[in-house]
Amino acid sequence: MQRQKEKRAASNLTRRDVLRTTAGVGLMAALGTNFAHAQGSDVIKVGLIGCGGRGGGALGDCIKGAEKVGAKVEVWAVGDFFAEKAQNRAKQYKIPPERCFSGLDSYKGVIDSGVDLVCMATPPGFRPYHFAYAIEKGKHVFFEKPVAVDPHGVRMVIEAGELAKQKKLGVVAGTQRRHQGEFIENIQRIHDGMIGDIVHMSVYWCGGGIWSRPRQPGMSDVEYQIHNWYHYVWLCGDQIVEQHVHNLDVAQWVMRANPISAYGVGSRHVRTTAGHIYDNFTIEYEYPNGARVLSMCRHWPGDGAGGEFVVGTKGTARPGEWVMPRGGQRIAGKSTGSGYVNEHADLIKSIRDGKPLNEARQVAESTMVAIMGRLAAYTGKRVTWDFVMNKSKLKLMPEPLDPKGSLPEPPVAIPGKEPLI
Amino acid sequence: MKRETKIAGAAVMAALGSNFAHAQGTERLKVGLIGCGGRGNGAVNDVLAADKGVEIWAVGDAFEDKAKASADKFKVPASRCFAGLDAYKGVLESGVDYVILATPPGFRPVHLKAAVEAGKHVFMEKPVAVCPTGVRMVLAAAEQAQKKNLGIVAGTQRRHQASYVETIKRLHEGAIGEILTMSVYWCQGGMWHVPRKEGWSDLDWQLRNWQYFTWLGGDHIVEQHIHNIDVACWVLQATPISAYGSGGRQARTGPEFGHIFDHFGVEFEFPNDVRVKSLCRQIDGCDNVIGEYVAGTEGRANPGGSIDGKVKWRYEGPPTNPYVQEHADLIKSIRDGKPLNEGRQVAESTMAAIMGRMTCYTGKRISWDAAMKSKLDLVPGSGIDVNKLPVWEEAKPGKETFWKA
Numbered sequence: 001m002q003r004q005k006e007k008r009a010a011s012n013l014t015r016r017d018v019l020r021t022t023a024g025v026g027l028m029a030a031l032g033t034n035f036a037h038a039q040g041s042d043v044i045k046v047g048l049i050g051c052g053g054r055g056g057g058a059l060g061d062c063i064k065g066a067e068k069v070g071a072k073v074e075v076w077a078v079g080d081f082f083a084e085k086a087q088n089r090a091k092q093y094k095i096p097p098e099r100c101f102s103g104l105d106s107y108k109g110v111i112d113s114g115v116d117l118v119c120m121a122t123p124p125g126f127r128p129y130h131f132a133y134a135i136e137k138g139k140h141v142f143f144e145k146p147v148a149v150d151p152h153g154v155r156m157v158i159e160a161g162e163l164a165k166q167k168k169l170g171v172v173a174g175t176q177r178r179h180q181g182e183f184i185e186n187i188q189r190i191h192d193g194m195i196g197d198i199v200h201m202s203v204y205w206c207g208g209g210i211w212s213r214p215r216q217p218g219m220s221d222v223e224y225q226i227h228n229w230y231h232y233v234w235l236c237g238d239q240i241v242e243q244h245v246h247n248l249d250v251a252q253w254v255m256r257a258n259p260i261s262a263y264g265v266g267s268r269h270v271r272t273t274a275g276h277i278y279d280n281f282t283i284e285y286e287y288p289n290g291a292r293v294l295s296m297c298r299h300w301p302g303d304g305a306g307g308e309f310v311v312g313t314k315g316t317a318r319p320g321e322w323v324m325p326r327g328g329q330r331i332a333g334k335s336t337g338s339g340y341v342n343e344h345a346d347l348i349k350s351i352r353d354g355k356p357l358n359e360a361r362q363v364a365e366s367t368m369v370a371i372m373g374r375l376a377a378y379t380g381k382r383v384t385w386d387f388v389m390n391k392s393k394l395k396l397m398p399e400p401l402d403p404k405g406s407l408p409e410p411p412v413a414i415p416g417k418e419p420l421i
Numbered sequence: 422m423k424r425e426t427k428i429a430g431a432a433v434m435a436a437l438g439s440n441f442a443h444a445q446g447t448e449r450l451k452v453g454l455i456g457c458g459g460r461g462n463g464a465v466n467d468v469l470a471a472d473k474g475v476e477i478w479a480v481g482d483a484f485e486d487k488a489k490a491s492a493d494k495f496k497v498p499a500s501r502c503f504a505g506l507d508a509y510k511g512v513l514e515s516g517v518d519y520v521i522l523a524t525p526p527g528f529r530p531v532h533l534k535a536a537v538e539a540g541k542h543v544f545m546e547k548p549v550a551v552c553p554t555g556v557r558m559v560l561a562a563a564e565q566a567q568k569k570n571l572g573i574v575a576g577t578q579r580r581h582q583a584s585y586v587e588t589i590k591r592l593h594e595g596a597i598g599e600i601l602t603m604s605v606y607w608c609q610g611g612m613w614h615v616p617r618k619e620g621w622s623d624l625d626w627q628l629r630n631w632q633y634f635t636w637l638g639g640d641h642i643v644e645q646h647i648h649n650i651d652v653a654c655w656v657l658q659a660t661p662i663s664a665y666g667s668g669g670r671q672a673r674t675g676p677e678f679g680h681i682f683d684h685f686g687v688e689f690e691f692p693n694d695v696r697v698k699s700l701c702r703q704i705d706g707c708d709n710v711i712g713e714y715v716a717g718t719e720g721r722a723n724p725g726g727s728i729d730g731k732v733k734w735r736y737e738g739p740p741t742n743p744y745v746q747e748h749a750d751l752i753k754s755i756r757d758g759k760p761l762n763e764g765r766q767v768a769e770s771t772m773a774a775i776m777g778r779m780t781c782y783t784g785k786r787i788s789w790d791a792a793m794k795s796k797l798d799l800v801p802g803s804g805i806d807v808n809k810l811p812v813w814e815e816a817k818p819g820k821e822t823f824w825k826a
Contacts, residue, residue: 280686311694
């Protein structure tokens with residue numbers, strides 16, 4: 001019954017649009033074809049995959065986002081690798097045990113439980129697999145950034161993103177600056193030519209550090225690494241991918257192109273925590289129009305730096321704040337409220353309006369830019385877009401993955417020795 | 422006899438305020454070498470190629486074996502071959518007119534100061550200091566040299582390389598409009614090292630492997646990458662406002678490699694919102710690049726010889742040897758009575774490179790003003806006691822260490 005409804009929803013799109021939206025009656029009409037269970041109900045059923053801090057936050061944002069556009073959300077199912085995390089979230093939203101899932105396959109349980117929309121907030125290493133399944137099953141998706149940790153995962157996301165397009169599924173990513181008024185307005189000004197041709201950008205995520213979680217008694221290696229996921233590249237991608245993708249995504253947005261190559265340095269100089277990730281990266285990306293983008297990210301004590309700075313032939317800009325034509329004044333971009341809420345509002349509205357947003361390729365490409373930077377630092381080689389998109393065989397997900405299995409501490413990459421795969 | 426002539430010559434020189442005591446027009450110029458390593462010997466060959474009126478008069482090195490090898494090579498008698506950390510004094514007192522300073526850069530400020538006080542013209546290798554205290558000494562000596570009409574040229578040889586000179590001249594004339602950004606690189610493989618021999622003191626071992634110790638070599642961003650940072654200062658006609666970056670020691674980690682880093686990634690902020698990205702590395706097995714890139718409002722360029730902008734131009738002149746040219750230019754300027762003085766210029770580029778090192782060592786954004794005032798003193802005899810040399814740990818941001826700026 002559920003599947004039939006989904007199929008009908010997908011195939012009868014145009015006709016229903018015409019019938020329902022012109023009628024303009026209530027939320028059901030406004031939701032149109034696009035939420036499979038919205039017939040006779042104005043509530044969007046949402047599932048959460050990954051019940052950590054960001055997952056919990058995403059649910060709250062989804063609820064507020066829906067409200068912002070006059071829609072309503074019900075948290076229908078939750079899942080997490082760790083049963084306790086899933087159960088805590090289930091308790092918060094009064095979800096019965098039959099829709100509370102745990103283990104590596106908990107994502108399937110959530111996706112198959114009758115939801116319309118899934119929020120994905122697990123460690124990013126799992127994301128491509130979860131995304132592909134959700135699209136296969138016809139669900140709309142909000143997925144956290146980054147969307148992969150290796151070129152294989154990026155390609156999976158691009159492929160599933162194309163399928164989502166065909167199935168008219170909405171896909172929005174957690175690169176929330178894309179839904180922030182200041183950025184939208186300022187980058188439009190840049191694209192309209194206010195500061196001329198872009199010659200240079202500097203993008204930064206230089207902060208003090210990140211959490212590290214101690215191993216709990218009784219945890220297997222796999223359980224521990226998932227628990228402390230930030231510190232393992234197969235789960236996290238390293239800081240440049242996990243965190244700095246935000247700023248690299250802004251660079252991509254401004255440049256409207258993918259970089260030709262990445263070249264740079266990095267190391268694990270101060271970290272003493274478990275795992276093998278670096279703590280500083282300095283990468284230069286070369287773009288097709290000749291522009292070079294400097295990317296700096298780190299978890300170091302000392303002075304921090306954040307945001308993006310753009311230099312054009314006719315002025316400069318900080319896209320999150322202002323644009324300044326040469327010799328002129330700073331022109332500020334206007335806020336439209338929280339990007340975290342807007343991303344859900346925009347997604348839901350777009351689905352309801354019959355023009356579902358699809359950010360899959362965009363966020364997959366930004367994720368790939370970050371991965372290129374990591375590989376450039378790890379290997380010491382110049383890494384090209386062509387290589388990562390078309391030739392790289394790098395696939396980090398252990399197969400098979402046994403939750404009770406052993407998984408040795410991976411070695412730290414040594415530039416010059418780490419092969420570019 | 423010689424000594425009297427020398428004194429008289431020096432008096433004449435001081436009175437005239439220029440030129441060589443013994444080298445007016447066709448007279449031979451007496452050259453002294455301080456630092457008999459590979460670069461020092463190379464510089465001697467360069468000065469011999471630069472001018473026919475040159476005679477290698479004296480040599481000195483911390484190590485007797487090196488001093489003797491150079492003395493043999495250049496036919497310098499034993500009486501003018503000096504060894505030990507005070508060898509530079511012997512060379513300066515031996516009757517030379519022109520000295521080549523090619524020791525590890527940690528000693529340079531001390532040697533430059535002494536050379537200028539002794540009234541000698543100087544060719545000095547880059548970098549010219551390894552710490553802010555040293556930079557200030559060099560600036561003071563450069564000013565004194567100006568007053569005494571002494572010539573100083575530094576081993577930042579691109580300043581004497583026709584392809585760079587011609588290109589940067591055109592950039593300054595506006596060939597790519599207003600300059601907006603630069604990228605500078607020195608990324609290569611690892612360097613030589615000398616295995617420690619039985620009986621060597623810590624000082625012996627560190628001197629033989631000077632580049633791996635920041636008090637001697639400055640670390641590779643200062644020792645090597647200064648070439649490209651100097652080009653940035655040259656193109657932009659400015660010094661940086663601040664430096665911010667990170668780095669570390671990821672591949673070259675053995676104790677035989679001292680405590681220096683093997684990579685640095687720095688952003689230098691220059692006036693008018695110009696940012697210069699700097700990448701330097703010394704790790705085997707990586708992709709390498711050495712050079713500079715400039716972009717402006719009306720095009721881009723490689724300062725070493727080509728412009729692609731509203732002007733499209735390539736250096737097509739004859740290939741020149743800047744290592745020889747730098748001596749030729751210095752000697753000519755002295756003979757012409759208007760000696761070149763690159764002291765301030767190379768001290769400033771050295772300071773910029775030191776800022777790049779300090780920001781990566783400490784995690785702090787380093788401003789030019791803070792660097793110029795910094796009390797960090799790695800000068801032998803003042804901040805460094807050569808008889809008490811620990812092997813320092815590599816610098817780490819957040820650690821209260823010797824490297825505190």
